[in-house]
Amino acid sequence: QKEVEQNSGPLSVPEGAIASLNCTYSDRGSQSFFWYRQYSGKSPELIMSIYSNGDKEDGRFTAQLNKASQYVSLLIRDSQPSDSATYLCAVTDTGNQFYFGTGTSLTVIP
Amino acid sequence: ETGVTQSPTHLIKTRGQQVTLRCSSQSGHNTVSWYQQALGQGPQFIFQYYREEENGRGNFPPRFSGLQFPNYSSELNVNALELDDSALYLCASKVGGVDTQYFGPGTRLTVL
Numbered sequence: 001q002k003e004v005e006q007n008s009g010p011l012s013v014p015e016g017a018i019a020s021l022n023c024t025y026s027d028r029g030s031q032s033f034f035w036y037r038q039y040s041g042k043s044p045e046l047i048m049s050i051y052s053n054g055d056k057e058d059g060r061f062t063a064q065l066n067k068a069s070q071y072v073s074l075l076i077r078d079s080q081p082s083d084s085a086t087y088l089c090a091v092t093d094t095g096n097q098f099y100f101g102t103g104t105s106l107t108v109i110p
Numbered sequence: 111e112t113g114v115t116q117s118p119t120h121l122i123k124t125r126g127q128q129v130t131l132r133c134s135s136q137s138g139h140n141t142v143s144w145y146q147q148a149l150g151q152g153p154q155f156i157f158q159y160y161r162e163e164e165n166g167r168g169n170f171p172p173r174f175s176g177l178q179f180p181n182y183s184s185e186l187n188v189n190a191l192e193l194d195d196s197a198l199y200l201c202a203s204k205v206g207g208v209d210t211q212y213f214g215p216g217t218r219l220t221v222l
Contacts, residue, residue: 004152032209043200043213044153045112088152092209097166098143098202100152 002027006089006101014109019076021104023089026070030091033065035074038086038103047087048074079108112136114203114214122220123191131186131217133201142184143211144176145200153200159184160206188219196221 003026013019021035032051036044050056050063050072062075072091076083086103093099113136123129135142141160145153155168159178173189182203188195198218204211 034209036213043198043216046210046212049210090152095166096207096209097155097158097168098145098153098211099155100145102150102152 002030002091002093002099004089004091004099004101006087006104008102009105010107011104012107012109013079015079015081017079017108019079019083019106019108021074021076021087021089021106023072023074023101024070025072025089025091025099027091027093027099028067028070029094030070031094031096032092033063033072034090034092034098035061035063035072036088036090036100037083038088040085044088076106079106081108081110084108112212112214114139114201114212116199116201116214116217118217119215120218120220122222124222125191125193127191127221128187128189129191129219131188131199131201131219133184133186133203133214135182135184135201135203136212139203139205139212140182141204141206141211142178142182143202143204144184144186145202146170146195147198147200147216148194149197156186191221193221195219 158166202211
């Protein structure tokens with residue numbers, strides 16, 4: 001059973017702070033790693049993808065991948081109230097099938 | 111906007127009925143996946159279609175079935191609806207062989 005684990009939260013941070021979201025996965029053969037943001041009642045939207053160990057930055061977002069530890073994280077710098085949402089971690093296997101975590105609820109307090 | 115559309119937006123059915131949900135892929139995308147997302151959970155993979163053939167299936171019973179058409183649009187059919195089928199049903203499209211997929215807005219199914 002391939003599992004993706006996330007802390008369900010809720011995680012609360014003040015506006016302007018750094019939000020740190022974490023995810024672990026069970027399948028060492030996982031190929032690709034994604035972070036999606038999902039606002040209440042809406043569908044997931046892709047924030048970032050990461051494929052190799054290390055950091056990947058895109059604006060205020062940084063994804064970090066450590067395949068040896070089977071760990072992927074997302075940092076959100078200068079958090080804004082509009083970042084308040086559920087963040088879903090997803091990984092793919094060798095067959096390109098996606099496995100999602102249950103999501104971490106983030107609230108940014110003005 | 112991802113270019114992926116789904117219909118209907120909301121649907122209410124009673125237990126035992128059948129339902130068909132529809133998805134139109136983003137232009138140029140030949141692969142469609144369907145997901146079920148229960149409240150408070152992450153999306154669960156139902157199945158994937160590539161060029162009109164099912165090429166992957168999650169842990170869902172056979173009463174969940176699908177089709178993909180030559181224009182790469184897709185249907186999800188669910189027979190003998192159960193109360194636990196109440197969920198947000200999402201489709202996502204991508205180009206085959208590429209990981210990045212994009213979700214449609216979803217269909218909210220309520221089974222009474």
